[in-house]
Amino acid sequence: MFKVIGTYTYLKEIDKWPRDYKEAANKLPKKLSINPFIGNQLSYPFLREKRIKEKRIYYLIYEDLKLVLLVAVSGKKDQQATIDHIKNGLDEFKKVAENISKKVL
Secondary structure: OOEEEEOHHHHHHHOOOOHHHHHHHHHHHHHHHHOOOOOEEEOEEEEEEEEEOOEEEEEEEEOOOOEEEEEEEEOOOOHHHHHHHHHHOHHHHHHHHHHHHHHHO
């Protein structure tokens, strides 16, 4: 099983969503802990997205750490900008994941 952790940015954005969207988003970590590869692959096998209606949740899978890092959300309009931002920050996200795994796992 994988540990699923949301970044501060992710959690802050989810908090702005309507109640029914939040409920769906709150079910996602349990599903990802069992199978982190359920979402659509984006550019890399470890970068994925899961849709909740017209919203998208982006996450990174660190198999070596047994960790899924929920990193961002977007709508269709700003989807590519969000993906590009994640891809540009992969090194930083890796550091965050490693720090989390030291504390949590």
